[in-house]
Amino acid sequence: MPPRLRLTAIALDCPDPLALAAFYQRATGYALHPDSDAEFAGLTSEDGLGFGFQRVDGHRPPQWPGDGTAPQQAHLDFDVEDLDEAEAMLLELGAAKPEFQPNSARWRVLTDPAGHPFCIIARRPN
Template sequence: MTAIARFGAIALDSRDARHLAQFYRALLDFEIRYESDDLVVLRGSGVTLTIERVADHIPPEWPGNRVPKQMHLDLFVTDLDVSEAAAIGCGAVKAQFQPAPDRWRVLLDPAGHPFCLTMAPNPD
């Protein structure tokens, strides 16, 4: 089977694109490739992450569904406790609801998007 398209980027909405981009830049050690008030493009580890300004952005609700999360990032780490503390140091907030804190931690980025810190699966 031949691919119809090639993966381009993950895009996140935020009221303040620059602020959210600074958070992900610090969290993931990505490089800023383009920056304006309306769009910031980050690149690292073979992944492109774009942050787009949406003036009326409403943060998703976690764990409820009044405002669905729509998508989230799973970020692989080697130590949950150390990584959680570092992410909070970058500006994340630990979500109150933690469905499996021994396996992954749910945090919220500065725009309210949930993301998970999780141990990388075994390559076997």
């Protein structure tokens, strides 16, 4: 049987790591890594997941929906208790809401300040 993998970190390219880290820190409550700087900033969740943001010159944000010139590449999903409340908070923090929403009753597609698409998903009762 192959070894099991444990995800320990996610990193996003962006033009301003500290600004993007601040957005996600306010949204998630994750702790800012003390060695964060203008080249690479990181957050850490309570369970140890690292969330990093690395500066890339000439960063081109992905497109939602992808059009082939700058495809979505990847996206993050976050469970939330209340879609409308979470959406309002994230928009206030600097997220944007693209016009195309494939299933807004169940999830919402937003983009972070660097243009990365992410979804907030209504948490289903257990």
